[in-house]
Amino acid sequence: MCPERDLYAHGVLHDGPAPELLTKRSLVTVSHAIERSALATAEDGPLVVIALFQRMPYFLREQARYTRIAAGAAVTVVGLVAPAPPELPPGGYGVALDETEELAREWSVVALTPRFGASLVARDRREVVAAGTLEEGRLFSGRWGFRRDEALHEVIRLRAQLGDRLPPAALTAIDQVLRRVWDLPATPGESRAEAALRLMAERVDRSGPGRVAEEVPAPSPLVDxxxxxxxxxxxxxxxxxxxxxxxxxxxxxxxxxxxxxxxxxxxxxxxxxxxxxxxxxxxxxxxxxxxxxxxxxxxxxxxxxxxxxxxxxxxxxxxxxxxxxxxxxxxxxxxxxxxxxxxxxxxxxxxxxxxxxxxxxxxxxxxxxxxxxxxxxx
Incomplete structure (x- = not known):
């Protein structure tokens, strides 16, 4: 039985929280938190990690980290716009995206095990707010959280959208994790842990669009x-x-x-x-x-x-x-x-x-x- 069809039939998928405005700096902070969770040692079953980086330079900055993630995960998938897929070690699979497809504007990181899930899904608005650099001020519309069933939703979605570009071994590994997830309930108390994480993220990252005006001084008329x-x-x-x-x-x-x-x-x-x-x-x-x-x-x-x-x-x-x-x-x-x-x-x-x-x-x-x-x- 196809795990994707089975999960949809049982109504496991959720709409998730409403999208919010996120700066690129915010995305990097949350992405690193999810990647750190993927690198942590835990006896919670096989791990799936799927990440979309938009363009190659953004992935190259994190390539060493994803090499380590791929070494410990059941399957790791990285997608970005490029003539050829990014190179990853065994267990890792690169996907080349076309710049005209919807996924090309997406910055996403999803980690899923039978007992744990974390996800960040954001779409590039091609807009910017005042910030220290152009990259930091880029605006995205998206959502993030540390809830297993929301991560499950995103893995199923991305599997469907990337599936025809992944080899059978990658699809089999993803499906095996999805079956294990379906067999186990989500961990109680996820909302409590996520509330604490959101508070810490807000205090660490001061680049939210609502606070930019008061925290970024107006630039001089002329710069060198x-x-x-x-x-x-x-x-x-x-x-x-x-x-x-x-x-x-x-x-x-x-x-x-x-x-x-x-x-x-x-x-x-x-x-x-x-x-x-x-x-x-x-x-x-x-x-x-x-x-x-x-x-x-x-x-x-x-x-x-x-x-x-x-x-x-x-x-x-x-x-x-x-x-x-x-x-x-x-x-x-x-x-x-x-x-x-x-x-x-x-x-x-x-x-x-x-x-x-x-x-x-x-x-x-x-x-x-x-x-x-x-x-x-x-």
Missing amino acids: EPTLRRWTGMDGVTAAGTLPVALIGVRVSEPAGTAERFGRRSTAREAQAVIAALTAPLRPLDRAIRLAPDEYLLVLPALTREEALAVAAQVHASVAGLARSYPFVSFAVHTAVTVTDRRPMPVAEVRHAVEWAAREGVPMATVAREAVASAAPR
Whole structure:
């Protein structure tokens, strides 16, 4: 008898708690707790662990831990978007996901034995809140808990969705655990243990969306290159294909000889006014960097192309408004806009597009994925 059909027939599966907003930092905290439980020594029967990591760089950071988990579990399955499955030791099975399928946006870790269960299931919202880094602030909608029957539900679901990509040995091992789970009741008192774990998680992890505003200070209008690298994850772990980020390159030029005609001090005041105008449309989670005396880059996570073009238009209007305070200086503004999920981000292509726009006299250009600049619709 198919254990999946048998379990559904007996009504074991539960809807589980309502989804909640979780930051990436929260997910990592809970994931590590579940993985630690999978590594603990316990005489509670065979163990199944299934994890979805979205992209290879996220798994590589945890590969050593999953090698240890696979050594002690009856079966370990790891799924992520990649041309080929991740390599795992005997007892471990990698699954390559297509970037267009639903599981590609899922960050999940499930551990199940006949007596124990823990699960984290979250879907990437492709949104972000203000946090120390872009990765930490990524938002997911999901739920987690340390209840066996909820973990059972997720193992059955993931077995069904991954089953045609798993070898018979893996499916047999999973089914053997499911049969053992069905034979035993869940451990009483799970809700008490979970309540304590949730309290500890809340106190350890202070990155919840409801608390971000009061705990993450507003960024400076302008950051330096090392700060931008840390924030975008270039010095840590990040991956392409997850969070879309809008890049707006800006060049602000003024007539030659301005410093000689109006004085260096006046020029410095004008430069500060330009920076204020450029950063005025930014949200608390956005960043800006000065790449050259007359060139800037605005980095705005989780914007659509239309929204990014609207911000660029605001930049044009904001800089044009400086004429009211500096009537004798005419600023020429050129921008280039793209939205990308590439990592590293295509900064060089955006700078090239800004140069092209300034040379051709195009106020606003767009950068396609092929890095071809074209006049933006007006």
